[in-house]
Amino acid sequence: MSAARIELTEQPGGRLARLSGRWTLATTSQCAAELVARLDEAARAESTWDCSALEAIDSAGAMLLWRAWGRTFPELLLIRPEHRRVFERIDLADHEPRAVQVPLSPLQGVMVIGAASIGVVRHLVDFVAMIGQFAIDLLHLIRVPADMPWREISANLYKSGVRAMPVTALVGFLIGVVLSYLSALQLKQFGADIFIVNIIGLGIVRELGPVLVAILVAGRSGSAMTAQLGVMRVTEEIDALSTMGVQRGLRLIFPKVAALTLALPLLVLWSTAIALAGGMVSAQVQLDISYGFFFQTLPRVVPVANLWIGLAKGAVFGMFIALVACHFGLRVRPNTESLSSNTTASVVTAITVVIILDAIFAIATRSIGLPG
Amino acid sequence: MTAAVIRIEDLATRFGETWIHNGLNLEIAAGELVSLVGGSGSGKTTLLRQVIGLLLPTRGRIELFGQPLFGGGIARERALRQRFGVLFQHGALFSAFNVFDNIAFPLRELKRYDEDAIHDLVMLKLSMVELLPRHGRLMPAELSGGMVKRVALARALALEPELLLLDEPTAGLDPDRSDSFVRLIRMLSEELGLTVMLVTHDLDTLAALSTRVAVLAEQRILAYGAVDEIMQIDHPFIRNFFLSERSVRALQNVAHAPL
Numbered sequence: 040m041s042a043a044r045i046e047l048t049e050q051p052g053g054r055l056a057r058l059s060g061r062w063t064l065a066t067t068s069q070c071a072a073e074l075v076a077r078l079d080e081a082a083r084a085e086s087t088w089d090c091s092a093l094e095a096i097d098s099a100g101a102m103l104l105w106r107a108w109g110r111t112f113p114e115l116l117l118i119r120p121e122h123r124r125v126f127e128r129i130d131l132a133d134h135e136p137r138a139v140q141v142p143l144s145p146l147q148g149v150m151v152i153g154a155a156s157i158g159v160v161r162h163l164v165d166f167v168a169m170i171g172q173f174a175i176d177l178l179h180l181i182r183v184p185a186d187m188p189w190r191e192i193s194a195n196l197y198k199s200g201v202r203a204m205p206v207t208a209l210v211g212f213l214i215g216v217v218l219s220y221l222s223a224l225q226l227k228q229f230g231a232d233i234f235i236v237n238i239i240g241l242g243i244v245r246e247l248g249p250v251l252v253a254i255l256v257a258g259r260s261g262s263a264m265t266a267q268l269g270v271m272r273v274t275e276e277i278d279a280l281s282t283m284g285v286q287r288g289l290r291l292i293f294p295k296v297a298a299l300t301l302a303l304p305l306l307v308l309w310s311t312a313i314a315l316a317g318g319m320v321s322a323q324v325q326l327d328i329s330y331g332f333f334f335q336t337l338p339r340v341v342p343v344a345n346l347w348i349g350l351a352k353g354a355v356f357g358m359f360i361a362l363v364a365c366h367f368g369l370r371v372r373p374n375t376e377s378l379s380s381n382t383t384a385s386v387v388t389a390i391t392v393v394i395i396l397d398a399i400f401a402i403a404t405r406s407i408g409l410p411g
Numbered sequence: 412m413t414a415a416v417i418r419i420e421d422l423a424t425r426f427g428e429t430w431i432h433n434g435l436n437l438e439i440a441a442g443e444l445v446s447l448v449g450g451s452g453s454g455k456t457t458l459l460r461q462v463i464g465l466l467l468p469t470r471g472r473i474e475l476f477g478q479p480l481f482g483g484g485i486a487r488e489r490a491l492r493q494r495f496g497v498l499f500q501h502g503a504l505f506s507a508f509n510v511f512d513n514i515a516f517p518l519r520e521l522k523r524y525d526e527d528a529i530h531d532l533v534m535l536k537l538s539m540v541e542l543l544p545r546h547g548r549l550m551p552a553e554l555s556g557g558m559v560k561r562v563a564l565a566r567a568l569a570l571e572p573e574l575l576l577l578d579e580p581t582a583g584l585d586p587d588r589s590d591s592f593v594r595l596i597r598m599l600s601e602e603l604g605l606t607v608m609l610v611t612h613d614l615d616t617l618a619a620l621s622t623r624v625a626v627l628a629e630q631r632i633l634a635y636g637a638v639d640e641i642m643q644i645d646h647p648f649i650r651n652f653f654l655s656e657r658s659v660r661a662l663q664n665v666a667h668a669p670l
Contacts (some may be wrong), residue, residue: 181483230448235417274506276506279503283516283517283520284488284490
């Protein structure tokens with residue numbers, strides 16, 4: 040393959056620029072800077088251009104020449120007609136009207152803030168509508184129990200409940216061990232070893248258990264639910280369902296919300312138990328507190344109300360995680376960017392909502408279940 | 412006179428600042444096979460989605476079988492939706508179910524049949540769309556484009572609808588498959604006495620299937636009538652669509668080909 044070549048020769052009546060070889064993207068891209076310099080030199084001297092020996096030229100090669108020529112045909116140009124057409128096309132494109140750039144409004148900043156606020160309000164309105172639809176579906180199911188989507192509920196219970204057991208157990212156990220170990224280091228200094236049971240019991244049953252499980256489930260099941268609904272929207276499966284007279288609220292959203300509302304308290308119970316076991320092991324190793332003592336003391340220092348609070352938190356967290364996931368899943372537009380951004384937004388929002396709800400719970404239950 | 416299966420009155424749709432439809436009227440009588448044609452962006456698919464209740468028009472009334480689509484409780488809405496079947500452009504098969512379960516889904520929803528009866532009905536639908544019983548075990552992802560459309564058609568016909576709505580039934584099929592699919596739709600609609608409304612770009616499909624054509628342009632139904640009547644109308648869109656060299660060839664071919 041012959042490279043792009045340019046020869047400059049002096050001759051009576053001016054300079055002659057002779058182009059030869061292949062002027063294509065492949066041949067010109069390696070030595071573009073060099074070629075441009077030589078072309079500019081030739082153009083400055085107002086040479087005669089002889090392109091008749093060109094083997095091939097494509098639009099990338101032609102653009103180099105065109106720019107050296109100052110975006111117009113030189114006065115003295117020798118070129119084959121088929122190569123000339125390449126330049127004529129560029130000339131034509133030059134004369135197309137430019138896309139008009141809408142000038143940035145001076146109120147751009149305000150408009151961005153305004154659009155964002157409207158977006159947030161719209162999210163809130165849609166979310167409230169979804170809670171309302173859930174309530175309507177629940178009423179409908181109480182009146183017509185035959186419509187209860189048992190299969191979907193049980194499938195969701197399995198997927199987001201049973202399948203989450205190993206990971207919640209592992210995380211729960213490790214947190215129990217770490218919490219117990221760190222507390223033990225401090226308590227030893229004060230000789231208050233036996234208070235380890237209070238710290239671990241209260242902290243895990245009331246606070247850490249529900250929140251940890253909720254965050255894990257939000258990342259695991261929340262994202263899965265959003266992605267599933269999103270893909271079903273993209274493939275028009277949700278449309279197909281509603282043309283068959285199947286209520287998407289009843290068939291897609293209700294089972295997810297119901298299943299997670301049921302599954303999360305059970306997971307909280309499971310992972311709290313394992314976290315306590317982890318704490319117990321660590322306390323035995325560090326502070327020599329026997330298992331028997333731990334079992335005896337726990338019910339005395341942690342009133343059972345704390346367990347109920349933990350389970351109630353679990354149920355509420357589960358319901359909101361599923362509602363948030365469904366809300367974002369139904370907003371997915373048919374493109375990949377929308378799917379990924381909605382899945383991310385779903386998880387982030389669900390975790391934020393869990394933390395906010397936890398704060399509300401902490402205030403609402405501040406006089407319940409705390410000794411002293 | 413038979414009552415209209417689809418009646419659209421004074422429909423208007425606005426997306427942002429643009430009016431897609433404005434003052435659109437259309438009545439489709441029972442037994443008609445109506446093609447809806449129009450330029451890209453003229454709102455054909457939007458109109459179809461409004462007819463099946465997936466989109467709400469900005470203004471106007473849509474009635475199917477003389478009843479509005481919405482209101483009157485879940486049971487009434489569901490009963491009305493069981494009287495029509497929809498074939499989506501890309502099939503919209505449930506990707507988590509295999510072919511058998513896809514077709515069985517609407518039947519199971521009814522909760523009136525036991526599994527044996529459902530099995531028989533699904534096999535019947537499969538043979539109606541010229542698929543074999545062994546195809547029932549395939550997943551949608553394993554099907555070719557033509558088979559997806561056939562399965563989707565079988566699902567649309569599962570509840571013995573009176574009205575069939577097709578969105579671009581032959582888009583994405585090669586000419587041979589598209590011909591046989593059109594033949595299938597035509598045969599089934601005659602056999603089952605269906606009313607059909609389809610959105611299409613494809614003149615072969617239009618000429619082979621429709622008894623009437625509705626031209627959607629200038630935000631309304633510009634013309635509604637048999638293909639020959641429509642071709643007499645002097646309007647830039649109709650001229651371009653029906654009287655281009657390619658179109659004339661397509662229409663002639665169909666006139667000669669026996670079905």
